[in-house]
Amino acid sequence: MRSAGTALLSLAAVAVLAGCSTGPQGDAVVVRSSNSTTWATSESMAAAAAAEARAQAARDAARAAAAARSTLPASAAEPRRAGVETGPGPVAPGTMASAAALPPRQAEVERIVYFDFDRTEIRDEYKGMIDRRARALLAAPQAGVVVEGHADERGGREYNLALGQKRAEAVVRALVLLGVPPDRLEAVSFGDTRPAVQGQGEQAWSQNRRAELKDR
Template sequence: MKKNFRILAIVALGASLAACSTPKGGRDDATYYYSNKGAAAVAKVEPPPPAPMTNGPVGVPKIVYFDFDKYNIRPQDQRIVEAHASYLKNRSTSRVVIEGHTDSRGGREYNLALGQRRSESVQRALTQLGVPAERVEAISWGIEKPASMETTEEGYQLNRRAEFSYR
């Protein structure tokens, strides 16, 4: 029994030493580095820069605001929707996500549904203006991403919104 154990130990030691040795025909990286230190550097190939991200029409707000507990687009915000529709129609590869938001008043489920109705209202307006429906997505954040933490009417107004997020 002890003899078998010794033979097994010797075989295991030999195998581990063989695994640690430098392979035939291989190179020692430190020796290779110092022997080629003066060699010309290999040109590094850089990947092409990413395509510029589209952010929507220049100079046009990316937010449409809503009145309390409403999801219809206000007349003063209609020109914003029209400008985004024109931008999307002229750029066939652009896509947009409309993110609906609410103020903190009301329950979580109610606010998620209201935010969804707000984003779908903007989505519907864009498609009625000629934007293909498959390029516009409507989602709701409800109260999860407030623009203002103030509990004043001004703070609440900033949170009742739909935002254009270009992809």
């Protein structure tokens, strides 16, 4: 009986020692399930813990970024679309807008002086525009202007050429008086050969009696 009990105790001890044995990697923990047994080293467990910590930190950072975006105004949160042009901002009071910054129709008006029938005097309504042109030229020392004079179809060819020349020269003189060097200005005449508007009647003629300022 004693030998049988001793044998049973020995078998039990062997079973206990087998359940606590080391794995194939040395220092290890045994993970058993109903279907298999897995050996996990202490190093692999530490790596798994570090990976889980990094993943948790990434999740926390993503939640913080989402919370920060939710507090921004809509205009700041939405990025500007590429290729969309927003256009120039408003001009501050008391400042002069350049012709390039003006709307197309206004820029067109800013370079044309219209005259009364058979007259060469510059009307008061165009003196402000000529002053702005003079200041722009003085701010750009390399720039120059050609002033082209025109007449409506009434009158002879030679007369209209002379009339267009006088109109162009009147604009040049006004620019010179405002400080623009004469060598940066040129006056030419096309008479009635280049009408801005085709047709007869005062509506067309009034658009053809003009001097145009063109960059050179």
